[in-house]
Amino acid sequence: MAEIELNNLTKIYPNNITAVQNISLKINEGEFIVFLGPSGCGKSTILRMIAGLESITSGEIKINNKIVNNVDSSERDLAIVFQNYALYPHMSVFGNLSFGLKLRKTSKSEIEKRVSVTSEILEINHLLTRKPKELSGGQQQRVALGRALVRDPVAFLFDEPLSNLDAKLRGIMRTELIKLHRKLNSTIIHVTHDQVEAMTMGDRICILNRGEIIQIGSPLEIYNNPVNTFVAGFLASPPMNLINSKISISNSKIDFYLSDNKITLPVKNYPHLQLYNDNEIIIGIRPEDLYVHQINKNMQELNVNVLNVEALGPETILVVTFKNGKEIYLRVEKNYFSKYNERIRLYFDQNKLKFFDSLTQNAIF
């Protein structure tokens, strides 16, 4: 198990493109941390720098308090599972699993023992004589995982290992990886752009955008309190509804319009909004915090038109529009039905509203 520390880590490519900018982060021993962000945000670059496969422009990487900037990847004792698995095509599954051990001059009996234990954990013991091209995607993924596991490294680096699997297999492997982490209690850095993976797997999520860390925290912390509109809009599907509106404060009341719906809030509950009097802000509300029925008397109302009803099976996503054409999403019960363009009323609890500065896009707390 390893503790990994990144201090002011920066990566600038020769064509002057900054992939990673001033990243500082401490990953605790035995922690499962997920790097989440859109394509090109620098998450894989950070992972590759930790692995030693990518050079560092500035900053430092420490593994167990030892700076490893100039340590070759072969000596960092880390294991990586690549997105495309990167199995050795000319070796059998046994060869793939044992290659790292052979290079470390492990005894033959020890190699056989470790390969046997690992292949049993991953249920690939019947595939040991096969070549990678004779395996399915899921089996190849298990072999890639096995190649990392068998070496018993100080930390595992997962570079989107589930993204090439179909939805069903991805779900299964997600659970397998979580179980594996519980069993081994090893340090894992998992890179993904899939927010379901991030929410379900990580002890902590590190959200990245344009080479910078935007927010770090537990999945629910981030979900409930996004620091800006990027995080609010990135996490969950459908994401948080974000609506621009101008607020005005008078007589201890905050008024704003969501299209043609006037909303009034008591100033005493939102003191931080006083600075924004007569200014535009962004109001956010999660799809599950909007209702088609009134749950309690204190709920506020919104009049909207139905645009689309997306029945997903276990739930239904309702797409509605305000009079000004702005679309918002909400989750409703699975049997909900409504006609196109039907005028309906939505309800929400004002305490569930989030506010963001329209200039900086940061949350107003």
Add this chain to the structure above:
Amino acid sequence: MDLTIRRRDQLFGYFLTIPGLATLIIIIIFPISFTILTSFFDYTLITPNHDVFVGFENYYEVIEEDYISDSVVTTAQFVFLTVFIELIVGFSIALSLNNIHRFKNIYYLIMLAPLLMNPVVVGLMWKMILHTELGIINYLLKIINIHRFNWLGDNSLAFVSIIFVDIWHQVSFMTILLLAGLSALPKEPYEAAKMDGASGLKCFIHITLPLMRPVIIVAILLRIIFSVKTFDIIYIMTKGGPGISTDLISYFIYRSAFFSLDISRASALSVGLLLSVIMFTLYLYKNMNYTNKHG
């Protein structure tokens, strides 16, 4: 209806292949068939027709020929040495070029220059360079007080010189093939191997060589086929001499046909050479491919 359309498509397909097939028949199938036919007849240039069928007599004559075994051994040595050295040198150059990113095109151009030259030009050029009295090599050796060599007139030196010239001319072919293979290799297994703890040399032994095996096989096979057929530089530089020291089988056949004017025997020799090359290539391909599949 469907069947008619398919039939029409098939006919159109055949129609399109006619020019290619016709060329193939004229320049390949006809000469080969004619040679095979001639090898079973007593064919002379005075009466150039297939009147007297002699069966395998020409073949027996070839086997009983005095100098044939010398020529076969010389050819085998020539083929082995040129292909082996070209593989080593070509692979080394390909590996270096694969890691170079700046001025790559200039290196390519320099390396390709010999291959772009006509073999006759290569032969004439090197004949001058290696000339005992006027050649630049002996001139340079003289400057550093080394006695001049009779590069093409000495029995063992002539063989070495021919091998050197062939390698100089053909090594870039091997390099280009291997370089194409190297640049097409996936990057990921190398990164995985690095993470597994492999050094550069271990990566070469355990990743590059096994992944390159199919390309190496093709490169070796092609070079063997070309090397067995080597004729131009021998014709220009040594004419098989001195003595029979550079008398490769192709030149031996040429001598039989155009000096001894024994067309039938030369045809039998050609057919024998063709069969041996085919059999050897098949054997090598099968064996190397077997190790590739099961190794």
